[in-house]
Amino acid sequence: MTSPNSPYRELERRFERLHHLGGARAVLGWDNQTMMPEGGAAARAEQTALLGVLAHEMITHPALGELMDRAGSEPLEPWQEANLREMRRQWRHATAIGADLVEALSKAVSASEQCWRTARPANDFAALRPYLARVLALVREVAAAKAAAFGCSPYDALLDEYEPDGSAGRIDAIFADLEGFLPGFLGRVMERQAARGAATVPTGPFPIARQRDLGVRLMRTLGFDFHHGRLDVSNHPFCGGVPDDVRITTRYDEADFTSSLMGVLHETGHALYERGLPAAWRAQPVGQARGMSVHESQSLLIEMQACRSREFLTFAAALMREAFAADGPAWGHENLYRHYTRVAPGHIRVEADEVTYPAHVILRYRLERAMIAGDLALDDLPGAWADASRRLLGIVPPDDRLGCLQDIHWPDGAWGYFPTYTLGAMTAAQLFAAARTADPDIMPAIARGDFAPLFRWLRTHVHGQGSFLSTDALLTNATGRPLDAGAFKTHLETRYLE
């Protein structure tokens, strides 16, 4: 339909460049976390910053606005239309704020992130406060500028970068539903768990080479293709690289293989989403992941829904015993299932189980919204954190290290990101329930270590859609309705009160 010289085609060419520039940055970022010797940090920072500047120059190029206007009058196919919509979204975010503000924020974030790395272990909120204040002030400037440009609230403007078309209004309603449910539910789970007794924890040491082999074996079971990806080690596990070369990481603990192994399965969920994105649209915005809540839904669907199920753990327990040449009561599938579904309120978000995790997220969401709105001052953050933790989790952190200093997100400038974790968990539950209804063989197959039926459904309904649909439309097409907390609550009740 479109001619090779049309404005739309010219936009495709420019966004393809942006995509490959992003791919180059992704490889540098992966290397940074996995391979780079410490002494390479300064040079790497310059390389990464330069690629960021070049990308910013490309997307804010004066010709782009006019090209998008003209492309809007071209007769486009539906995927091209959607691609143009996603180009506009990226362009809108980039052009809403001036280069000065981008640079100021980037520098403030570097300084504050660096300070956080020492302030956190030193439990020194006072040291971080001025750096964090600078970041918050600039993020509020960004939010105000984007809000004016997009015609939405400042918080929604921030949210849109991670959760396209997301709104605090929708999140409030869903989180209120969860908040009404969880405290009572948690009480019942804890009672039941106490009555049943604790699982026996397998004791090591578990040699790292064997942990790795087991992880690789299960990655292959899930369908990870090592011709198009790698598994490596980093301090903070992540999924990086590009769709045709997806690189996930984990960290190993010789005393406990269970946590690293589940982390590998989690990142494999992210990786298989990336691999399943529509190949014909690889280098275009519409070919990219739909947003952070959908991305997190794919890791949590694998980790929480599929791989912490009794079916999968029955299959996997045999491989675990084989990998570590182990046997005995700790290695029975029922015991491992209980170990992997243990619930215990704690202070640290990243160590939380799926029942208490939402409380951690709701806490941060409430506090960051108040700070962006100017209703909560940084000086009052530790106190507000303690109050919210008491109310939501029933515990009060003894210090800021276990409280408001624990996460990198705020010092790192990622305001508006936290809600996507719990939106992702709920999305995972809703998608998994729909998949199992659509194909009753999914769970029996998983019990045999066969993930093909599950991924057949996910490829069609989620992965292969890229960013063609809005998140709401994607979920409605796949599950019959937009996101709500229903499937997640049902999942928790089924698993924890069976």
Add this chain to the structure above:
Amino acid sequence: MTSPNSPYRELERRFERLHHLGGARAVLGWDNQTMMPEGGAAARAEQTALLGVLAHEMITHPALGELMDRAGSEPLEPWQEANLREMRRQWRHATAIGADLVEALSKAVSASEQCWRTARPANDFAALRPYLARVLALVREVAAAKAAAFGCSPYDALLDEYEPDGSAGRIDAIFADLEGFLPGFLGRVMERQAARGAATVPTGPFPIARQRDLGVRLMRTLGFDFHHGRLDVSNHPFCGGVPDDVRITTRYDEADFTSSLMGVLHETGHALYERGLPAAWRAQPVGQARGMSVHESQSLLIEMQACRSREFLTFAAALMREAFAADGPAWGHENLYRHYTRVAPGHIRVEADEVTYPAHVILRYRLERAMIAGDLALDDLPGAWADASRRLLGIVPPDDRLGCLQDIHWPDGAWGYFPTYTLGAMTAAQLFAAARTADPDIMPAIARGDFAPLFRWLRTHVHGQGSFLSTDALLTNATGRPLDAGAFKTHLETRYLE
């Protein structure tokens, strides 16, 4: 002297960008050879090509020519003057040819290199011929355009990219001297070697982990800082990365550790040159390596001059025995010295010893000059190769696989590169002789595994000079005269006819 807004300072900012873009490409290139799964090749090619295009756009930016003219009238310090000179050199190479020719050559090289990868093992020169013909035609176009722009011969214009200010006239004279010396010398070496009997070769298997540990230990002995670098595995060993994060590679053979180990020491020589480049000029052209012959001189000075010496091998033999828990006649230092200084004419350049290596290079240099001049047609290449090999090495390759198909350089577009190998070997000999005269403790220290005196001299006279001086001036300052074959011939006579 120069103001922050002067044209010179603006040039420094632009070349700093180019440097960091080059650094990003270097990391992608390293990853490509060491880490990347095969399925990532297409995406990586796009990323690398894009960074190449962006670098070309930066250096051919219309403002650069005028900035360089204006900077030429500024009052510059000597290093700034030299920096401007090196900026001009890079700019001259980039602007001498049009973007169309750059792109055409880049595509022709990709196609021909890809064909070479299968044509070589298949011994199929006919299959490569059309691809190579296309590359040669375009390289000749490049050479003609650069020759016109620089006011020199086409071959010298190609040479300048690898060997700044190099000329075929100089090379002819030096190679003629070598060619008069080597055949007779080789005969005497072979006689002497036959009389002395062959060295006993240590027999394996040699576990790769132990080979690696030994390599790392010797790298540390030489002064390699793993805070600023790595050792990995690749099919074709190389030294990559950036000066503050230098990455060398090797490949291991369980049946023979000696070749891989010497390869590690060779690449360590390259790496320590990169690390020793002047830190204050890191991101500028004048802070970069002087050229390929000086770079190769630093790897060969370490490998051939220092590490194949009796002094070093006496020290290293003890570590080798320890690493492999081995003993017996093969592991004596005198036997290992004989093994590492064995001379044997063969068909493959990369396997050649230091006595026969120059013949391989002279052969290629003569043939590529004739092809660039249009005096030798590709159809006649296999025959011309056989004739030259008979004359220079006394052997005729039984097929093209062991003849004109063995090297990647021509299919890869690197015409004018070959002479730098032998220029590097001679430069290494001349520098090493001067260093030993200047500091008589260098060899006794090496015998103790102490490379500090050697690197003190190299840092001052070579590494820390970056591209401040021309190659001729660098050598004259360091050794009292420009390059000639004298020190190399003396070295060979001392080592092989002692």
